Amino acid sequence: MSANQLITEHIDLWTSTIKAKNSQGRGSSKKRELYGIKKLRELILELAVRGKLVPQDPSDEPASVLLEYIATDKEHYVKDNKIRSRNELPEVTDEEKPFDLPQGWKWSRLGNLSDIVRGVTYKKHDASDSPLSSTLPLMRANNIGNGLNFEQLLYIPKTIVKAGQLIVKGDVLIAMSSGSANLVGKAAQAKNDLGSTFGAFCAVIRPFSSLLFPFIGFYCTTPIYRGQTQATGKGMGIQNLNKGAIELLYVPVSPLAEQHRIVAKVDELMALCDQLEQQTESSLDAHNLLVDTLLSTLTDAHNANELSDNWSRLADHFDTLITTDYAIEQLKQTILQLAVQGKLVPQDPNDEPASELLKRIAAEKEQLIKDKKIKAQKPLPPINDKDKIFYLPDSWQWCRMDDICFGITSGSTPPKSEFNDLAGAPYLKVYNIRNQLIDFEYRSQFVNLDYHSTKLKRSVLYPGDVIMNIVGPPLGKVAIIPNSYPEWNCNQAITFFRPIEKNFNLYIYTYIKAGVFLQSIDLIGTAGQDNISVTKSRSIALPVPPLEEQYRIVAKVDELMTLCDQLKTCLTEAQIAQLHLADTMVKKATS
Numbered sequence: 001m002s003a004n005q006l007i008t009e010h011i012d013l014w015t016s017t018i019k020a021k022n023s024q025g026r027g028s029s030k031k032r033e034l035y036g037i038k039k040l041r042e043l044i045l046e047l048a049v050r051g052k053l054v055p056q057d058p059s060d061e062p063a064s065v066l067l068e069y070i071a072t073d074k075e076h077y078v079k080d081n082k083i084r085s086r087n088e089l090p091e092v093t094d095e096e097k098p099f100d101l102p103q104g105w106k107w108s109r110l111g112n113l114s115d116i117v118r119g120v121t122y123k124k125h126d127a128s129d130s131p132l133s134s135t136l137p138l139m140r141a142n143n144i145g146n147g148l149n150f151e152q153l154l155y156i157p158k159t160i161v162k163a164g165q166l167i168v169k170g171d172v173l174i175a176m177s178s179g180s181a182n183l184v185g186k187a188a189q190a191k192n193d194l195g196s197t198f199g200a201f202c203a204v205i206r207p208f209s210s211l212l213f214p215f216i217g218f219y220c221t222t223p224i225y226r227g228q229t230q231a232t233g234k235g236m237g238i239q240n241l242n243k244g245a246i247e248l249l250y251v252p253v254s255p256l257a258e259q260h261r262i263v264a265k266v267d268e269l270m271a272l273c274d275q276l277e278q279q280t281e282s283s284l285d286a287h288n289l290l291v292d293t294l295l296s297t298l299t300d301a302h303n304a305n306e307l308s309d310n311w312s313r314l315a316d317h318f319d320t321l322i323t324t325d326y327a328i329e330q331l332k333q334t335i336l337q338l339a340v341q342g343k344l345v346p347q348d349p350n351d352e353p354a355s356e357l358l359k360r361i362a363a364e365k366e367q368l369i370k371d372k373k374i375k376a377q378k379p380l381p382p383i384n385d386k387d388k389i390f391y392l393p394d395s396w397q398w399c400r401m402d403d404i405c406f407g408i409t410s411g412s413t414p415p416k417s418e419f420n421d422l423a424g425a426p427y428l429k430v431y432n433i434r435n436q437l438i439d440f441e442y443r444s445q446f447v448n449l450d451y452h453s454t455k456l457k458r459s460v461l462y463p464g465d466v467i468m469n470i471v472g473p474p475l476g477k478v479a480i481i482p483n484s485y486p487e488w489n490c491n492q493a494i495t496f497f498r499p500i501e502k503n504f505n506l507y508i509y510t511y512i513k514a515g516v517f518l519q520s521i522d523l524i525g526t527a528g529q530d531n532i533s534v535t536k537s538r539s540i541a542l543p544v545p546p547l548e549e550q551y552r553i554v555a556k557v558d559e560l561m562t563l564c565d566q567l568k569t570c571l572t573e574a575q576i577a578q579l580h581l582a583d584t585m586v587k588k589a590t591s
Contacts (some may be wrong), residue, residue: 006589007040007272013585014040015280017578020325031326032284037277039582042223044269046590048262049222049252051102060255063106066211067253070113073208083115092250098224105254110219111247113212114205118176118243120165121200127154136161137196141175141183144202148173148188156197167194170213172205172220174229176241184239185229189217203243211256214263219251284324291327295334299341302391307343328568335560336514339553340543342393351546354397358544361404361500368500374407380539387541389520396545401508402538406498410470410534411459411490418451425452428461428490430469433477436513438467440484452489459496461488466497466508470532478512480505495537507550510557511542 007014017036047053077083092107101107110116127138135155143149167173171190178184178201187205198204207216219225232245254262294314301307314321322331338344368374383398392398402408411428419427424446432439447456461467463483468476471493481488481496490496499505511517517540521532545553 006043006585007269010585011276013578013582015276017582018284018324018575019579020575034277034280035579036582037273037280039586040276041270041273043586043589044266044273045222046586048266049219049224050099050590051105051252051254051258052590054258054261054265056102056104056258057255058103060104060257062104063253063255066256067106067108067112070208070212074112077115077208086111089247096250101252102254104258105252108251108253109247110205110249110251113251113253114172114207114216116243116246117164117204117206119198119200119202119204120162122156122160126156126160129154131155134158136166137194139167139173139194139196139198139202141178141186141199141201144173144175144186144188146188148190148194161197165197167196167198167204168206169193170207170210170216172216173198174203174205174220174241174246175201176203177201178239184241185226185232187220187225189213189220203241203246205246215254215259218263218266224252225249287321287324288326291321291324291330294321295330298334298343299337301343322567323571325568325571328564328571332561332564333514335557335564336510337516339557340511340514340516341390342396342543342545342549345549345552345556347393347395347549348546349395351395351548353395354544354546357501357547358397358399358403364500365403368406377402377407377538383541387520389516389541390543392543393545395549396543399542399544400538401497401540401542404499404501404504404542404544406500408495408497408534408538409458410492410495410537412456413491414447414451414456418448419445420448421445424448425456425460426485426488428467428488428494430471430477430491430493433467433469433479433494436478438479438482447489452487456489459489461490461496462486462498464498464502464505466499466505466512467494468497468512468537469493470495470534470537472530475530475532476512476515476518478509480509495532495534497537501547503547504550506554507545508542510554517541 014036015034017034017039019033019035021031021033044053074083078085089109089111092109097107122138128135131137131153132155134157136158137150138154138156139148140154142152167190169190169192172187173190174187175184178186205216205220207213228249229241229246232241232249294310294317297310298307298314301310322328335344365374369376380400380402383400388398414427421444425448426440427445427447428438428440429443432442432444434442452460461481463481463486465481465488466478467481467490468478497505497508499508520541521536521539
């Protein structure tokens with residue numbers, strides 16, 4: 001099957017195979033990877049470097065002749081003192097050769113084709129942030145990406161830069177050191193003389209002949225190059241390449257005429273991949289926008305009839321709309337928002353209205369204060385129109401979170417000497433709230449019981465308490481304390497809600513999960529880290545349904561979330577099958 005057939009006959013596979021990324025926080029970029037197109041790019045490069053992308057022409061001058069030309073050029077460089085004489089590099093052994101080459105090709109070492117020039121360590125006081133007529137830009141590893149970029153440059157005086165340290169047309173700048181094995185060896189070619197130098201953690205691959213410029217630039221993008229550099233990088237924590245290792249990299253060299261055909265075809269097919277990528281991204285963005293628009297019609301509905309009509313419109317296209325991770329997560333959020341707006345389950349006129357429930361809770365709280373079981377707090381302002389972020393059913397009522405809870409506060413941090421890994425009161429940090437549940441197995445620690453019961457009495461947690469992180473991003477992670485331990489504790493980045501009516505806790509948990517309260521709360525914080533103060537946590541406006549309706553809401557949310565999880569499982573299984581299919585297609589094409 002030709003390369004064109006591999007692309008065109010499996011276009012749906014390449015464009016529909018998408019992998020979810022693990023990303024957190026508001027500043028994260030795209031949460032998806034176009035895995036199929038990524039694998040297609042790898043396949044194109046793999047076929048090219050194996051001689052399977054374009055047909056061989058028996059009339060082409062073989063690579064052995066080209067290598068003789070290059071060897072002659074190399075000798076001239078040595079004679080002219082442009083490069084140092086060095087020992088002959090060993091032939092590529094049969095054990096090293098990862099595949100057989102077509103007729104007319106030949107294995108060589110990168111050091112036989114190019115000079116490897118290491119960067120220079122410039123002193124800090126020589127570098128400046130501002131360009132001057134007397135300085136040159138300094139290229140570093142962070143300037144190597146999809147090509148060369150000119151961001152976050154430093155500038156070095158021209159007088160201390162040697163001629164051989166200038167990046168010229170055809171040079172390939174490579175990262176010789178990195179904290180990640182995936183980044184060491186990353187490379188990009190200069191298409192013109194850059195008029196810049198390069199730093200100590202970089203090197204340039206400088207072909208001995210301009211005839212090799214396109215081919216060496218192409219080679220440094222291929223899997224065979226990346227695999228060797230990542231395997232060769234050595235070091236504890238910091239991965240390093242040395243000049244000798246780069247010189248020994250083995251290179252499958254094709255006839256010069258075929259090199260031109262290969263590079264032209266790769267450029268053509270990569271441009272096609274760019275188009276597929278752009279079209280796929282646009283299609284996914286359009287799909288996400290359609291999901292948001294249709295789901296918002298449910299939460300924006302003004303009455304039951306409008307909600308029913310909007311749901312019917314959505315249901316007609318459910319099998320083509322709710323088909324991505326994003327769509328399922330948005331559906332979950334819509335369910336939660338409908339639940340706390342009183343639109344998920346019907347109201348029952350026989351239910352005791354929320355106003356009566358809140359009166360009983362207020363009386364009980366007043367008695368607790370009189371009995372000195374809880375402290376009186378500074379009164380909060382009454383609910384205003386800004387707090388009422390949506391209309392409520394007649395039997396519902398707004399209140400402050402503080403109105404229905406025991407004293408709302410946050411935790412604190414004991415001294416290190418009071419912690420241990422084996423026994424005591426389990427101590428929670430924000431990272432223990434995972435997927436809206438307590439995950440104490442994840443980096444668990446305990447605080448000594450004596451300290452817990454004497455110094456941390458204010459922040460003791462009990463099973464059933466609702467906890468929420470008040471430092472982010474992301475804010476509003478929430479969980480219910482399980483009964484696996486009788487008492488818990490937490491740090492100051494967590495606040496907790498203990499409702500006076502204990503059965504209120506599941507609804508509170510549902511409301512915080514919906515996240516709508518964040519629309520009406522003023523956040524504080526600096527340097528990208530948002531915070532909700534304890535006072536703001538006490539002030540959260542809560543739409544309160546009748547207690548019986550709360551039970552129905554929680555049950556319906558659980559039922560629908562289970563269905564969403566089942567849908568997500570089916571989608572994940574289908575995505576995994578597509579990932580395997582894409583991998584298998586690449587392996588089959590290169591075997």
